[in-house]
Amino acid sequence: MTQINRAAIVGGSHGNELTGVYLVKKFQQYPNLVNRSTFETLVLLGNPKAIEKGRRYIDKDLNRCFTHQGLQNSLLSSYEDIRAKEIQQLLHPRNQPFVDVIIDLHSTTANMGLSLLLSNMHPLLLQLAAHLSSINPLVKVYFHQQLRGSGFLRSMCELGFVIEVGAVPQGVLDAELFRQTEQLVYAVLDYFERHNQGKISQKNSTLTLYQYTGVIDYPRNERGEIEAMIHPQLQFRDYEPLNPGEPLFLTFEGKDVFYDGVSTVYPIFINEAAYYEKGIAMHLTQKQLIHDY
Amino acid sequence: MTQINRAAIVGGSHGNELTGVYLVKKFQQYPNLVNRSTFETLVLLGNPKAIEKGRRYIDKDLNRCFTHQGLQNSLLSSYEDIRAKEIQQLLHPRNQPFVDVIIDLHSTTANMGLSLLLSNMHPLLLQLAAHLSSINPLVKVYFHQQLRGSGFLRSMCELGFVIEVGAVPQGVLDAELFRQTEQLVYAVLDYFERHNQGKISQKNSTLTLYQYTGVIDYPRNERGEIEAMIHPQLQFRDYEPLNPGEPLFLTFEGKDVFYDGVSTVYPIFINEAAYYEKGIAMHLTQKQLIHDY
Numbered sequence: 001m002t003q004i005n006r007a008a009i010v011g012g013s014h015g016n017e018l019t020g021v022y023l024v025k026k027f028q029q030y031p032n033l034v035n036r037s038t039f040e041t042l043v044l045l046g047n048p049k050a051i052e053k054g055r056r057y058i059d060k061d062l063n064r065c066f067t068h069q070g071l072q073n074s075l076l077s078s079y080e081d082i083r084a085k086e087i088q089q090l091l092h093p094r095n096q097p098f099v100d101v102i103i104d105l106h107s108t109t110a111n112m113g114l115s116l117l118l119s120n121m122h123p124l125l126l127q128l129a130a131h132l133s134s135i136n137p138l139v140k141v142y143f144h145q146q147l148r149g150s151g152f153l154r155s156m157c158e159l160g161f162v163i164e165v166g167a168v169p170q171g172v173l174d175a176e177l178f179r180q181t182e183q184l185v186y187a188v189l190d191y192f193e194r195h196n197q198g199k200i201s202q203k204n205s206t207l208t209l210y211q212y213t214g215v216i217d218y219p220r221n222e223r224g225e226i227e228a229m230i231h232p233q234l235q236f237r238d239y240e241p242l243n244p245g246e247p248l249f250l251t252f253e254g255k256d257v258f259y260d261g262v263s264t265v266y267p268i269f270i271n272e273a274a275y276y277e278k279g280i281a282m283h284l285t286q287k288q289l290i291h292d293y
Numbered sequence: 294m295t296q297i298n299r300a301a302i303v304g305g306s307h308g309n310e311l312t313g314v315y316l317v318k319k320f321q322q323y324p325n326l327v328n329r330s331t332f333e334t335l336v337l338l339g340n341p342k343a344i345e346k347g348r349r350y351i352d353k354d355l356n357r358c359f360t361h362q363g364l365q366n367s368l369l370s371s372y373e374d375i376r377a378k379e380i381q382q383l384l385h386p387r388n389q390p391f392v393d394v395i396i397d398l399h400s401t402t403a404n405m406g407l408s409l410l411l412s413n414m415h416p417l418l419l420q421l422a423a424h425l426s427s428i429n430p431l432v433k434v435y436f437h438q439q440l441r442g443s444g445f446l447r448s449m450c451e452l453g454f455v456i457e458v459g460a461v462p463q464g465v466l467d468a469e470l471f472r473q474t475e476q477l478v479y480a481v482l483d484y485f486e487r488h489n490q491g492k493i494s495q496k497n498s499t500l501t502l503y504q505y506t507g508v509i510d511y512p513r514n515e516r517g518e519i520e521a522m523i524h525p526q527l528q529f530r531d532y533e534p535l536n537p538g539e540p541l542f543l544t545f546e547g548k549d550v551f552y553d554g555v556s557t558v559y560p561i562f563i564n565e566a567a568y569y570e571k572g573i574a575m576h577l578t579q580k581q582l583i584h585d586y
Binding site (some may be wrong): 022025170171176177226229230250253273276 | 461462464469497525528
């Protein structure tokens, strides 16, 4: 059985995602809230300089900097490349193993409720996800495989994952979402505590998983400028089915653009502010029911 | 009678308020949409460099740079101080009078629907506001006196005002709000056209105005960090009455903070992202019915 000895909670990897920033500040002020008897919890702010500026990042997206090459390249001089190395050292101090768990707190302008973003199919992560979604219907589980060293903080350890909450604007605190996220963090920690104590008796046997299949960009002109917006009929409908022929975008001239795929998909990250510059209007997923993991 | 000869539509004075940015780009591509037979319409992007970066501003808030001192001080070197002078010249070319109308397009994370922000009580502005709010119940009218040279772009001419739309996150296009804002701009231009043609026969005699009375900041600790969030019961309730004793904030520890004023107020700009750094959790207004203006 995997024993959890140390967990890390990271908030503010993106400096304008305030839910995680202020939850981490609260946990730093009241460590008892996140300490558990069978494991240590390390709490840290991901990108202090970006938090101070109220921006996603200073030079580049910190949550794409945890690559093998980047972490080993001492020549990289951007703020986030340097900060990624610092975080790696905090998570993996000399003479200690790497933390066992990373809980990376993010928020999104998409209507994703309380989403768990998993990068691998570790049985304990799936059990945790099944448990959390069984106790709270707002919890959704998104699977997008990311190998260790792929650049994402959560990919740095097997039991790394993101809690992605929304819809909330960048630079804004939503009290209700703050409270729900806080409760979800406690539920995660309590689950690991009971796991360590051998008290997880009844396991959930089915889990609904939204599996990544690709991304869609906005229609763009030859200069790369967007020519359309998320269609009003699709806006805020993350995790709902999108069928071939249904509206996807509305051009600035008022013309509908329809989804021309061949099968039903479940879009998420619909209209995430930070993804305009990444060329992503939404992620597409397939809905799957998985058993006996 | 005031004749309108030239109007200016400005979008993207704040680079992450995309509704105005993309409306202006559309109007630049299709000038016929905003041209009218009796007046010229100048269309321009306020802060191109901030738009490119997807940020509110580069060095400082452009919409506080239109001060008498700033515009006359050739030593100021911030990007926005320089850009304010450029905009002034575009609005006031040599050998021509200043534009007669400024329509400054903004968006907010607060739930302000389609708000008109007026800085003075010019009878034509009040007539326009009464007309617009009579044809669309989403239109609300906010009055906050700003003298010419106070720093705000809209204060640069008597018939200057802001169209402030929300709730929409920074860096996000909401197609429905885009369409509503576009229709509102056309209704404004059509009104001035009919005004110039002497075709405004029936005048509205009453207008509901929300008059600025002050601002409230978030509770903060001695280091200036916020200690509370907008209360869930107040979130999104812009323009609704807030009575003494009703909840205003929720602290990170979960304690309610109540409004301790002596009379009912109507908060707006509730939880506007850009105002955290300005020390503003909301603006307070009084609701007034005005007649015979």
